[in-house]
Amino acid sequence: MTALLSLAGVTAYYGAIQALKGVDVEVNEGEIVTLIGANGAGKSTLMMTICGSPRARDGRITYDGQDITQLPTHLIMRRDIAQSPEGRRIFPRMSVYENLLMGAHGRPAAEASETMEQVFGLFPRLRERRLQRGGTLSGGEQQMLAIGRALMSRPRLLLLDEPSLGLAPLVVRQIFGAIRELNRTTGLTVLLVEQNAFQALRLAHRGYVLVNGAITMAGTGADLLARPEIRAAYLEGGH
Amino acid sequence: MAYALQQLINGVTLGMIYGLIAVGYTMVYGIIGMINFAHGDVFMIGSFLSLIALLGLSALGITSVPLALALTLLFAAAIAALYGWTVERIAYRPLRGSFRLAPLISAIGMSIVLQNFAQVSQGARSKPMTGLIPGGFGLTIEGFTVQLSYVQISIVATTLSMLALFTWLVTRTSLGRSMRACEQDLKMAGLLGIDTDRTISLTFVIGAALAAVAGLMFLLYYGVIDFYIGFIAGVKAFTAAVLGGIGSLPGAVLGGLAIGLIETFWSAYFSTQYKDVAAFSILIIVLIFMPTGILGRADVEKV
Numbered sequence: 001m002t003a004l005l006s007l008a009g010v011t012a013y014y015g016a017i018q019a020l021k022g023v024d025v026e027v028n029e030g031e032i033v034t035l036i037g038a039n040g041a042g043k044s045t046l047m048m049t050i051c052g053s054p055r056a057r058d059g060r061i062t063y064d065g066q067d068i069t070q071l072p073t074h075l076i077m078r079r080d081i082a083q084s085p086e087g088r089r090i091f092p093r094m095s096v097y098e099n100l101l102m103g104a105h106g107r108p109a110a111e112a113s114e115t116m117e118q119v120f121g122l123f124p125r126l127r128e129r130r131l132q133r134g135g136t137l138s139g140g141e142q143q144m145l146a147i148g149r150a151l152m153s154r155p156r157l158l159l160l161d162e163p164s165l166g167l168a169p170l171v172v173r174q175i176f177g178a179i180r181e182l183n184r185t186t187g188l189t190v191l192l193v194e195q196n197a198f199q200a201l202r203l204a205h206r207g208y209v210l211v212n213g214a215i216t217m218a219g220t221g222a223d224l225l226a227r228p229e230i231r232a233a234y235l236e237g238g239h
Numbered sequence: 240m241a242y243a244l245q246q247l248i249n250g251v252t253l254g255m256i257y258g259l260i261a262v263g264y265t266m267v268y269g270i271i272g273m274i275n276f277a278h279g280d281v282f283m284i285g286s287f288l289s290l291i292a293l294l295g296l297s298a299l300g301i302t303s304v305p306l307a308l309a310l311t312l313l314f315a316a317a318i319a320a321l322y323g324w325t326v327e328r329i330a331y332r333p334l335r336g337s338f339r340l341a342p343l344i345s346a347i348g349m350s351i352v353l354q355n356f357a358q359v360s361q362g363a364r365s366k367p368m369t370g371l372i373p374g375g376f377g378l379t380i381e382g383f384t385v386q387l388s389y390v391q392i393s394i395v396a397t398t399l400s401m402l403a404l405f406t407w408l409v410t411r412t413s414l415g416r417s418m419r420a421c422e423q424d425l426k427m428a429g430l431l432g433i434d435t436d437r438t439i440s441l442t443f444v445i446g447a448a449l450a451a452v453a454g455l456m457f458l459l460y461y462g463v464i465d466f467y468i469g470f471i472a473g474v475k476a477f478t479a480a481v482l483g484g485i486g487s488l489p490g491a492v493l494g495g496l497a498i499g500l501i502e503t504f505w506s507a508y509f510s511t512q513y514k515d516v517a518a519f520s521i522l523i524i525v526l527i528f529m530p531t532g533i534l535g536r537a538d539v540e541k542v
Contacts, residue, residue: 051430077432089427091420102420105413105431153432 010059039209082155092135103152241380254499259453260476261491263446279473280353283452396483425478484535
Protein backbone atom coordinates (compact mmCIF):
# COMPACT_ATOMS: atom_id res chain seq x y z
CA MET A 1 0.00 0.00 0.00
CA THR A 2 1.41 3.38 -0.91
CA ALA A 3 0.94 6.17 1.54
CA LEU A 4 -1.41 9.09 0.83
CA LEU A 5 1.17 11.50 2.22
CA SER A 6 4.80 10.75 2.59
CA LEU A 7 7.75 12.83 3.70
CA ALA A 8 11.23 11.52 3.00
CA GLY A 9 14.31 13.18 4.45
CA VAL A 10 12.59 16.55 4.71
CA THR A 11 14.57 19.47 6.11
CA ALA A 12 13.30 23.00 6.65
CA TYR A 13 14.83 26.23 7.89
CA TYR A 14 13.61 29.44 9.48
CA GLY A 15 16.33 31.83 8.40
CA ALA A 16 19.54 30.17 9.53
CA ILE A 17 17.86 27.94 12.09
CA GLN A 18 17.24 24.38 11.02
CA ALA A 19 13.78 23.41 12.26
CA LEU A 20 13.48 19.99 10.60
CA LYS A 21 16.47 17.68 10.29
CA GLY A 22 15.54 14.99 7.80
CA VAL A 23 12.04 13.87 8.73
CA ASP A 24 10.38 10.70 7.42
CA VAL A 25 6.65 10.44 7.98
CA GLU A 26 3.98 8.40 6.22
CA VAL A 27 0.24 8.78 6.47
CA ASN A 28 -1.98 6.15 4.85
CA GLU A 29 -5.43 6.77 3.49
CA GLY A 30 -8.08 6.57 6.20
CA GLU A 31 -5.62 6.78 9.09
CA ILE A 32 -5.39 9.16 12.01
CA VAL A 33 -1.70 9.75 12.61
CA THR A 34 -0.46 11.91 15.43
CA LEU A 35 2.75 13.75 15.89
CA ILE A 36 3.73 14.42 19.48
CA GLY A 37 6.63 16.32 20.90
CA ALA A 38 7.63 19.13 23.21
CA ASN A 39 7.26 22.83 22.51
CA GLY A 40 9.62 23.92 19.77
CA ALA A 41 10.28 20.37 18.54
CA GLY A 42 9.18 21.40 15.03
CA LYS A 43 5.67 19.94 14.94
CA SER A 44 3.99 23.02 13.52
CA THR A 45 6.89 23.61 11.18
CA LEU A 46 6.38 20.13 9.83
CA MET A 47 2.69 20.87 9.20
CA MET A 48 3.51 24.13 7.45
CA THR A 49 6.30 22.55 5.42
CA ILE A 50 3.81 20.04 4.00
CA CYS A 51 1.90 23.13 2.79
CA GLY A 52 5.02 24.68 1.26
CA SER A 53 5.51 27.50 3.77
CA PRO A 54 8.37 27.32 4.60
CA ARG A 55 9.42 25.19 1.65
CA ALA A 56 11.37 22.00 2.30
CA ARG A 57 15.04 22.57 1.51
CA ASP A 58 15.96 18.91 1.03
CA GLY A 59 13.93 15.77 0.78
CA ARG A 60 10.70 14.93 -0.92
CA ILE A 61 7.04 15.35 -0.04
CA THR A 62 4.61 13.29 -2.07
CA TYR A 63 0.85 13.40 -1.91
CA ASP A 64 -1.37 10.90 -3.68
CA GLY A 65 1.62 9.68 -5.68
CA GLN A 66 2.70 13.12 -6.86
CA ASP A 67 5.66 15.20 -5.80
CA ILE A 68 4.37 18.41 -4.20
CA THR A 69 7.66 19.57 -2.69
CA GLN A 70 8.13 22.52 -5.02
CA LEU A 71 4.51 23.56 -5.52
CA PRO A 72 3.36 26.99 -4.28
CA THR A 73 1.16 26.86 -1.16
CA HIS A 74 -2.14 27.65 -2.85
CA LEU A 75 -1.70 24.86 -5.40
CA ILE A 76 -0.87 22.33 -2.68
CA MET A 77 -3.99 23.34 -0.79
CA ARG A 78 -6.13 22.89 -3.88
CA ARG A 79 -5.30 19.16 -3.91
CA ASP A 80 -7.77 18.01 -1.23
CA ILE A 81 -5.44 19.01 1.59
CA ALA A 82 -6.68 21.35 4.31
CA GLN A 83 -5.04 22.67 7.42
CA SER A 84 -6.47 23.94 10.67
CA PRO A 85 -3.30 25.74 11.73
CA GLU A 86 -1.58 26.55 14.98
CA GLY A 87 -3.25 29.50 16.67
CA ARG A 88 -6.44 28.87 14.66
CA ARG A 89 -5.98 31.93 12.46
CA ILE A 90 -9.65 32.82 12.19
CA PHE A 91 -10.32 35.90 10.07
CA PRO A 92 -11.27 38.20 12.94
CA ARG A 93 -13.31 40.73 10.98
CA MET A 94 -15.34 38.24 9.00
CA SER A 95 -18.48 36.55 10.20
CA VAL A 96 -18.51 32.85 11.03
CA TYR A 97 -20.45 32.33 7.81
CA GLU A 98 -17.83 34.16 5.73
CA ASN A 99 -14.98 32.34 7.47
CA LEU A 100 -16.56 29.06 6.47
CA LEU A 101 -17.12 30.28 2.92
CA MET A 102 -13.43 31.12 2.67
CA GLY A 103 -12.72 27.48 3.40
CA ALA A 104 -14.70 26.56 0.29
CA HIS A 105 -12.71 28.97 -1.87
CA GLY A 106 -12.90 27.99 -5.51
CA ARG A 107 -15.62 25.39 -5.00
CA PRO A 108 -19.13 25.65 -6.44
CA ALA A 109 -21.63 27.57 -4.30
CA ALA A 110 -24.17 24.72 -4.12
CA GLU A 111 -21.53 22.34 -2.81
CA ALA A 112 -20.37 24.94 -0.28
CA SER A 113 -23.81 25.38 1.25
CA GLU A 114 -24.25 21.61 1.44
CA THR A 115 -20.88 21.19 3.17
CA MET A 116 -21.72 24.05 5.50
CA GLU A 117 -24.83 22.18 6.65
CA GLN A 118 -22.62 19.20 7.48
CA VAL A 119 -20.23 21.43 9.42
CA PHE A 120 -23.17 22.93 11.33
CA GLY A 121 -24.34 19.40 12.05
CA LEU A 122 -20.93 18.61 13.53
CA PHE A 123 -20.64 21.89 15.47
CA PRO A 124 -24.14 23.26 16.18
CA ARG A 125 -22.57 26.19 18.06
CA LEU A 126 -21.34 27.59 14.78
CA ARG A 127 -24.85 27.74 13.38
CA GLU A 128 -25.96 29.80 16.37
CA ARG A 129 -23.04 32.18 15.89
CA ARG A 130 -23.32 32.29 12.09
CA LEU A 131 -23.45 36.08 11.83
CA GLN A 132 -21.03 36.88 14.62
CA ARG A 133 -17.53 38.12 13.83
CA GLY A 134 -14.80 35.51 14.10
CA GLY A 135 -12.75 37.67 16.46
CA THR A 136 -15.52 37.76 19.07
CA LEU A 137 -15.85 33.99 19.45
CA SER A 138 -14.55 32.13 22.49
CA GLY A 139 -11.43 29.99 22.13
CA GLY A 140 -13.39 26.76 21.80
CA GLU A 141 -15.75 28.23 19.23
CA GLN A 142 -12.80 29.55 17.25
CA GLN A 143 -11.26 26.09 17.26
CA MET A 144 -14.50 24.60 15.96
CA LEU A 145 -14.59 27.29 13.31
CA ALA A 146 -10.99 26.58 12.30
CA ILE A 147 -11.74 22.88 11.88
CA GLY A 148 -15.06 23.61 10.18
CA ARG A 149 -13.35 25.98 7.77
CA ALA A 150 -10.77 23.32 6.93
CA LEU A 151 -13.55 20.80 6.28
CA MET A 152 -15.33 23.19 3.91
CA SER A 153 -12.97 22.23 1.08
CA ARG A 154 -14.00 18.57 1.51
CA PRO A 155 -10.42 17.45 2.11
CA ARG A 156 -9.07 13.93 1.87
CA LEU A 157 -6.25 14.86 4.21
CA LEU A 158 -6.81 17.13 7.21
CA LEU A 159 -3.80 18.64 8.95
CA LEU A 160 -4.88 19.50 12.46
CA ASP A 161 -2.49 21.55 14.57
CA GLU A 162 -3.07 21.62 18.35
CA PRO A 163 -6.87 21.57 18.37
CA SER A 164 -6.90 21.25 22.17
CA LEU A 165 -4.67 24.20 23.00
CA GLY A 166 -6.13 26.35 25.75
CA LEU A 167 -9.52 24.65 25.74
CA ALA A 168 -11.60 23.25 28.57
CA PRO A 169 -11.48 19.42 28.85
CA LEU A 170 -15.13 19.12 27.90
CA VAL A 171 -14.60 21.05 24.66
CA VAL A 172 -11.48 19.02 23.89
CA ARG A 173 -13.48 15.83 24.26
CA GLN A 174 -16.14 17.20 21.94
CA ILE A 175 -13.58 18.14 19.29
CA PHE A 176 -11.73 14.84 19.51
CA GLY A 177 -15.06 13.05 19.28
CA ALA A 178 -15.85 14.96 16.12
CA ILE A 179 -12.51 13.99 14.56
CA ARG A 180 -13.01 10.32 15.37
CA GLU A 181 -16.54 10.48 13.98
CA LEU A 182 -15.37 12.07 10.73
CA ASN A 183 -12.63 9.52 10.31
CA ARG A 184 -14.98 6.62 10.92
CA THR A 185 -17.89 7.78 8.77
CA THR A 186 -16.14 9.51 5.87
CA GLY A 187 -12.71 7.88 5.92
CA LEU A 188 -11.05 11.29 6.36
CA THR A 189 -7.30 10.99 6.78
CA VAL A 190 -5.96 13.08 9.65
CA LEU A 191 -2.49 14.19 10.63
CA LEU A 192 -2.80 15.53 14.14
CA VAL A 193 -0.25 17.54 16.08
CA GLU A 194 -0.82 17.56 19.81
CA GLN A 195 0.68 18.59 23.11
CA ASN A 196 -1.96 16.52 24.82
CA ALA A 197 -0.15 13.29 24.01
CA PHE A 198 -2.35 11.00 26.04
CA GLN A 199 -5.56 11.87 24.27
CA ALA A 200 -3.88 12.12 20.88
CA LEU A 201 -2.35 8.65 21.14
CA ARG A 202 -5.63 7.17 22.24
CA LEU A 203 -7.36 8.70 19.24
CA ALA A 204 -4.70 7.93 16.64
CA HIS A 205 -3.96 4.71 14.81
CA ARG A 206 -0.28 5.53 14.72
CA GLY A 207 2.02 8.11 16.16
CA TYR A 208 5.43 9.69 15.71
CA VAL A 209 7.55 11.40 18.33
CA LEU A 210 9.42 14.49 17.19
CA VAL A 211 12.41 15.73 19.19
CA ASN A 212 14.47 18.73 18.06
CA GLY A 213 13.35 18.44 14.46
CA ALA A 214 13.91 14.69 14.10
CA ILE A 215 11.66 11.66 14.49
CA THR A 216 12.89 9.55 17.41
CA MET A 217 10.10 7.01 17.76
CA ALA A 218 7.20 5.64 15.78
CA GLY A 219 4.53 3.06 16.40
CA THR A 220 0.84 2.43 16.89
CA GLY A 221 -0.97 4.62 19.35
CA ALA A 222 -1.35 1.86 21.89
CA ASP A 223 2.28 0.84 21.48
CA LEU A 224 3.58 4.34 22.10
CA LEU A 225 1.25 4.85 25.04
CA ALA A 226 2.73 1.78 26.70
CA ARG A 227 6.35 2.84 26.38
CA PRO A 228 7.89 4.03 29.63
CA GLU A 229 10.03 6.75 27.99
CA ILE A 230 6.92 8.27 26.41
CA ARG A 231 5.08 8.13 29.71
CA ALA A 232 7.98 9.85 31.43
CA ALA A 233 8.50 12.55 28.85
CA TYR A 234 5.00 13.44 27.68
CA LEU A 235 2.34 11.90 29.85
CA GLU A 236 3.22 12.27 33.52
CA GLY A 237 0.75 14.71 34.97
CA GLY A 238 -0.21 15.63 31.48
CA HIS A 239 -3.85 14.73 31.46
CA MET B 240 -24.55 81.75 4.36
CA ALA B 241 -24.70 81.49 0.59
CA TYR B 242 -20.94 81.86 0.44
CA ALA B 243 -20.53 78.99 2.91
CA LEU B 244 -22.92 76.84 0.88
CA GLN B 245 -20.79 77.48 -2.19
CA GLN B 246 -17.67 76.40 -0.29
CA LEU B 247 -19.44 73.28 0.88
CA ILE B 248 -20.23 72.32 -2.72
CA ASN B 249 -16.65 72.98 -3.83
CA GLY B 250 -15.21 71.15 -0.83
CA VAL B 251 -17.32 68.06 -1.35
CA THR B 252 -16.35 67.90 -5.03
CA LEU B 253 -12.66 68.15 -4.23
CA GLY B 254 -13.06 65.73 -1.32
CA MET B 255 -14.60 63.13 -3.61
CA ILE B 256 -11.54 63.20 -5.85
CA TYR B 257 -9.21 62.84 -2.85
CA GLY B 258 -11.40 60.05 -1.51
CA LEU B 259 -11.17 58.04 -4.74
CA ILE B 260 -7.38 58.24 -4.67
CA ALA B 261 -7.25 57.54 -0.93
CA VAL B 262 -9.10 54.24 -1.42
CA GLY B 263 -6.11 52.99 -3.43
CA TYR B 264 -3.65 53.89 -0.67
CA THR B 265 -5.71 52.34 2.06
CA MET B 266 -6.42 49.12 0.15
CA VAL B 267 -2.78 48.46 -0.60
CA TYR B 268 -1.80 49.32 2.95
CA GLY B 269 -4.45 46.98 4.29
CA ILE B 270 -3.28 44.04 2.26
CA ILE B 271 0.53 44.28 2.29
CA GLY B 272 1.18 46.95 4.90
CA MET B 273 3.09 49.31 2.64
CA ILE B 274 2.44 52.85 1.50
CA ASN B 275 2.42 52.83 -2.29
CA PHE B 276 4.01 56.21 -2.91
CA ALA B 277 3.68 55.73 -6.66
CA HIS B 278 -0.11 55.74 -6.37
CA GLY B 279 -0.41 59.52 -6.77
CA ASP B 280 1.59 59.24 -9.97
CA VAL B 281 -0.69 56.54 -11.30
CA PHE B 282 -3.47 59.09 -10.74
CA MET B 283 -1.46 61.61 -12.78
CA ILE B 284 -0.94 59.05 -15.55
CA GLY B 285 -4.70 58.42 -15.49
CA SER B 286 -5.26 62.12 -15.94
CA PHE B 287 -2.95 62.25 -18.96
CA LEU B 288 -4.54 59.12 -20.41
CA SER B 289 -7.93 60.83 -20.09
CA LEU B 290 -6.68 63.92 -21.89
CA ILE B 291 -5.17 61.82 -24.68
CA ALA B 292 -8.37 59.81 -25.02
CA LEU B 293 -10.57 62.91 -25.13
CA LEU B 294 -8.41 64.55 -27.78
CA GLY B 295 -8.28 61.32 -29.75
CA LEU B 296 -12.04 60.86 -29.60
CA SER B 297 -12.70 64.40 -30.75
CA ALA B 298 -10.25 63.87 -33.62
CA LEU B 299 -12.26 60.79 -34.54
CA GLY B 300 -15.32 62.97 -34.69
CA ILE B 301 -17.19 61.69 -31.68
CA THR B 302 -19.21 64.69 -30.55
CA SER B 303 -21.50 63.14 -27.96
CA VAL B 304 -20.03 64.26 -24.65
CA PRO B 305 -21.49 61.46 -22.46
CA LEU B 306 -20.24 58.82 -24.91
CA ALA B 307 -16.79 60.41 -25.12
CA LEU B 308 -16.57 60.58 -21.32
CA ALA B 309 -17.68 56.99 -20.86
CA LEU B 310 -15.14 55.74 -23.41
CA THR B 311 -12.42 57.90 -21.85
CA LEU B 312 -13.21 56.57 -18.40
CA LEU B 313 -12.93 52.97 -19.60
CA PHE B 314 -9.75 53.64 -21.54
CA ALA B 315 -8.00 55.52 -18.74
CA ALA B 316 -9.06 53.03 -16.09
CA ALA B 317 -7.91 50.05 -18.18
CA ILE B 318 -4.49 51.45 -19.07
CA ALA B 319 -3.87 52.83 -15.59
CA ALA B 320 -4.79 49.41 -14.19
CA LEU B 321 -2.05 47.98 -16.38
CA TYR B 322 0.35 50.53 -14.90
CA GLY B 323 -0.72 49.55 -11.39
CA TRP B 324 -0.20 45.87 -12.17
CA THR B 325 3.23 46.50 -13.70
CA VAL B 326 4.41 48.66 -10.82
CA GLU B 327 3.52 45.94 -8.33
CA ARG B 328 5.04 43.22 -10.45
CA ILE B 329 8.41 44.83 -11.08
CA ALA B 330 8.94 47.10 -8.08
CA TYR B 331 7.20 45.48 -5.10
CA ARG B 332 6.73 41.76 -5.57
CA PRO B 333 10.43 40.92 -5.87
CA LEU B 334 10.92 42.67 -2.52
CA ARG B 335 8.19 40.82 -0.64
CA GLY B 336 9.62 39.13 2.40
CA SER B 337 12.50 41.57 2.42
CA PHE B 338 12.86 44.20 5.17
CA ARG B 339 9.97 46.61 5.60
CA LEU B 340 11.61 49.71 4.21
CA ALA B 341 12.70 48.11 0.94
CA PRO B 342 9.35 48.31 -0.90
CA LEU B 343 8.85 51.82 0.49
CA ILE B 344 12.09 53.01 -1.09
CA SER B 345 11.20 51.17 -4.26
CA ALA B 346 7.83 52.96 -4.25
CA ILE B 347 9.48 56.36 -4.04
CA GLY B 348 11.71 55.33 -6.93
CA MET B 349 8.70 54.24 -8.95
CA SER B 350 7.03 57.56 -8.24
CA ILE B 351 10.04 59.43 -9.63
CA VAL B 352 10.16 57.15 -12.67
CA LEU B 353 6.50 57.76 -13.52
CA GLN B 354 6.81 61.51 -13.02
CA ASN B 355 9.83 61.75 -15.25
CA PHE B 356 8.28 59.48 -17.82
CA ALA B 357 5.27 61.81 -18.06
CA GLN B 358 7.52 64.85 -18.15
CA VAL B 359 9.66 63.48 -20.96
CA SER B 360 6.85 61.97 -23.02
CA GLN B 361 4.23 64.71 -22.51
CA GLY B 362 6.41 67.74 -21.91
CA ALA B 363 6.89 69.75 -18.76
CA ARG B 364 4.38 72.48 -19.55
CA SER B 365 0.87 72.26 -18.19
CA LYS B 366 -1.78 70.97 -20.57
CA PRO B 367 -5.02 72.91 -20.74
CA MET B 368 -8.33 71.48 -21.87
CA THR B 369 -11.49 73.35 -22.79
CA GLY B 370 -14.47 72.70 -20.56
CA LEU B 371 -16.45 69.75 -21.84
CA ILE B 372 -19.47 70.17 -19.65
CA PRO B 373 -20.31 73.88 -19.47
CA GLY B 374 -23.09 75.39 -17.41
CA GLY B 375 -24.82 74.47 -14.23
CA PHE B 376 -27.40 75.64 -11.77
CA GLY B 377 -27.28 79.04 -10.16
CA LEU B 378 -29.18 80.05 -7.07
CA THR B 379 -29.08 83.62 -5.83
CA ILE B 380 -29.38 84.03 -2.08
CA GLU B 381 -28.88 87.45 -0.43
CA GLY B 382 -27.23 88.81 -3.54
CA PHE B 383 -24.70 85.96 -3.82
CA THR B 384 -25.11 83.40 -6.57
CA VAL B 385 -24.33 79.85 -5.52
CA GLN B 386 -23.01 77.89 -8.47
CA LEU B 387 -23.49 74.17 -8.81
CA SER B 388 -21.90 73.25 -12.10
CA TYR B 389 -22.73 70.20 -14.15
CA VAL B 390 -19.10 69.18 -13.81
CA GLN B 391 -19.44 69.11 -10.04
CA ILE B 392 -22.61 67.06 -10.27
CA SER B 393 -20.93 64.59 -12.63
CA ILE B 394 -17.91 64.28 -10.35
CA VAL B 395 -19.98 63.57 -7.27
CA ALA B 396 -22.30 61.19 -9.14
CA THR B 397 -19.45 59.28 -10.80
CA THR B 398 -17.50 59.02 -7.56
CA LEU B 399 -20.49 57.77 -5.63
CA SER B 400 -21.31 55.14 -8.25
CA MET B 401 -17.66 54.02 -8.38
CA LEU B 402 -17.62 53.69 -4.60
CA ALA B 403 -20.91 51.78 -4.65
CA LEU B 404 -19.55 49.40 -7.27
CA PHE B 405 -16.34 49.01 -5.31
CA THR B 406 -18.16 48.40 -2.01
CA TRP B 407 -20.27 45.74 -3.69
CA LEU B 408 -17.13 44.12 -5.06
CA VAL B 409 -15.40 44.03 -1.68
CA THR B 410 -18.35 42.92 0.43
CA ARG B 411 -20.33 40.65 -1.89
CA THR B 412 -18.07 38.93 -4.37
CA SER B 413 -15.68 36.04 -4.02
CA LEU B 414 -12.79 38.26 -5.15
CA GLY B 415 -13.69 40.80 -2.46
CA ARG B 416 -13.80 38.09 0.18
CA SER B 417 -10.37 36.88 -0.93
CA MET B 418 -9.06 40.43 -0.72
CA ARG B 419 -10.36 40.81 2.81
CA ALA B 420 -8.99 37.41 3.77
CA CYS B 421 -5.54 38.42 2.48
CA GLU B 422 -5.83 41.69 4.35
CA GLN B 423 -6.66 39.95 7.64
CA ASP B 424 -4.23 37.02 7.40
CA LEU B 425 -2.16 36.60 4.26
CA LYS B 426 -0.63 33.29 5.30
CA MET B 427 -3.98 31.75 6.21
CA ALA B 428 -5.46 32.90 2.92
CA GLY B 429 -2.72 30.94 1.16
CA LEU B 430 -3.52 27.90 3.29
CA LEU B 431 -7.09 28.03 1.99
CA GLY B 432 -5.94 27.78 -1.61
CA ILE B 433 -6.15 31.49 -2.41
CA ASP B 434 -3.51 32.67 -4.87
CA THR B 435 -2.29 35.52 -2.68
CA ASP B 436 0.04 37.01 -5.30
CA ARG B 437 -2.82 37.25 -7.75
CA THR B 438 -5.09 38.82 -5.14
CA ILE B 439 -2.45 41.42 -4.33
CA SER B 440 -2.04 42.17 -8.05
CA LEU B 441 -5.78 42.66 -8.41
CA THR B 442 -5.76 45.04 -5.46
CA PHE B 443 -3.25 47.21 -7.29
CA VAL B 444 -5.26 46.94 -10.49
CA ILE B 445 -8.48 48.08 -8.80
CA GLY B 446 -6.73 50.88 -6.89
CA ALA B 447 -5.11 52.15 -10.09
CA ALA B 448 -8.41 52.07 -11.99
CA LEU B 449 -10.07 54.15 -9.27
CA ALA B 450 -7.14 56.58 -9.34
CA ALA B 451 -7.56 56.94 -13.11
CA VAL B 452 -11.23 57.81 -12.62
CA ALA B 453 -10.08 60.44 -10.14
CA GLY B 454 -7.59 61.62 -12.77
CA LEU B 455 -10.38 62.15 -15.29
CA MET B 456 -12.44 64.02 -12.66
CA PHE B 457 -9.47 66.23 -11.84
CA LEU B 458 -8.98 67.03 -15.52
CA LEU B 459 -12.65 67.94 -15.94
CA TYR B 460 -12.72 70.02 -12.77
CA TYR B 461 -9.53 72.04 -13.15
CA GLY B 462 -9.13 71.85 -16.92
CA VAL B 463 -5.35 71.87 -16.63
CA ILE B 464 -2.87 69.16 -15.70
CA ASP B 465 0.87 68.65 -15.58
CA PHE B 466 3.29 65.88 -14.66
CA TYR B 467 3.50 67.12 -11.06
CA ILE B 468 -0.17 66.91 -10.03
CA GLY B 469 0.31 63.34 -8.82
CA PHE B 470 2.68 64.38 -6.08
CA ILE B 471 0.43 67.00 -4.49
CA ALA B 472 -2.82 65.08 -4.92
CA GLY B 473 -1.05 61.94 -3.77
CA VAL B 474 0.15 63.52 -0.55
CA LYS B 475 -3.33 64.91 0.10
CA ALA B 476 -5.01 61.58 -0.57
CA PHE B 477 -2.47 59.79 1.57
CA THR B 478 -3.25 62.27 4.34
CA ALA B 479 -6.93 61.55 3.80
CA ALA B 480 -6.32 57.82 4.17
CA VAL B 481 -4.37 58.32 7.40
CA LEU B 482 -6.94 60.77 8.74
CA GLY B 483 -9.78 58.36 8.03
CA GLY B 484 -7.86 55.48 9.56
CA ILE B 485 -5.49 53.69 7.22
CA GLY B 486 -6.82 50.30 6.19
CA SER B 487 -10.45 51.42 6.43
CA LEU B 488 -12.30 51.90 3.15
CA PRO B 489 -15.14 54.13 4.42
CA GLY B 490 -12.46 55.97 6.39
CA ALA B 491 -10.60 56.80 3.18
CA VAL B 492 -13.66 58.44 1.65
CA LEU B 493 -14.49 60.24 4.88
CA GLY B 494 -10.88 61.41 5.19
CA GLY B 495 -10.96 62.62 1.59
CA LEU B 496 -14.08 64.63 2.26
CA ALA B 497 -12.55 66.08 5.43
CA ILE B 498 -9.37 67.18 3.64
CA GLY B 499 -11.36 68.63 0.73
CA LEU B 500 -13.62 70.61 3.05
CA ILE B 501 -10.81 71.86 5.30
CA GLU B 502 -8.82 73.01 2.31
CA THR B 503 -11.74 74.75 0.64
CA PHE B 504 -13.05 76.51 3.72
CA TRP B 505 -9.58 77.61 4.77
CA SER B 506 -8.94 79.07 1.32
CA ALA B 507 -12.30 80.82 1.35
CA TYR B 508 -12.07 82.41 4.79
CA PHE B 509 -8.37 82.72 5.52
CA SER B 510 -5.72 82.39 2.88
CA THR B 511 -5.13 80.27 -0.17
CA GLN B 512 -1.39 80.09 0.43
CA TYR B 513 -1.81 78.36 3.77
CA LYS B 514 -4.48 75.86 2.79
CA ASP B 515 -2.04 72.92 2.80
CA VAL B 516 -0.66 74.01 6.15
CA ALA B 517 -4.22 73.98 7.50
CA ALA B 518 -4.99 70.54 6.12
CA PHE B 519 -1.81 68.99 7.47
CA SER B 520 -2.10 70.76 10.85
CA ILE B 521 -5.53 69.26 11.33
CA LEU B 522 -4.10 65.88 10.40
CA ILE B 523 -1.49 66.25 13.12
CA ILE B 524 -4.04 67.36 15.71
CA VAL B 525 -6.38 64.48 14.89
CA LEU B 526 -3.56 61.95 15.04
CA ILE B 527 -2.42 63.23 18.44
CA PHE B 528 -5.83 62.53 19.93
CA MET B 529 -6.90 59.63 17.69
CA PRO B 530 -3.70 57.85 16.60
CA THR B 531 -5.60 55.32 14.49
CA GLY B 532 -7.60 57.95 12.59
CA ILE B 533 -11.33 58.57 12.50
CA LEU B 534 -12.47 55.04 11.61
CA GLY B 535 -9.24 53.16 12.21
CA ARG B 536 -9.03 50.40 14.71
CA ALA B 537 -6.30 49.63 17.16
CA ASP B 538 -4.69 46.34 16.21
CA VAL B 539 -5.89 44.52 19.27
CA GLU B 540 -7.67 41.28 18.68
CA LYS B 541 -8.96 38.55 20.88
CA VAL B 542 -6.66 35.57 20.67
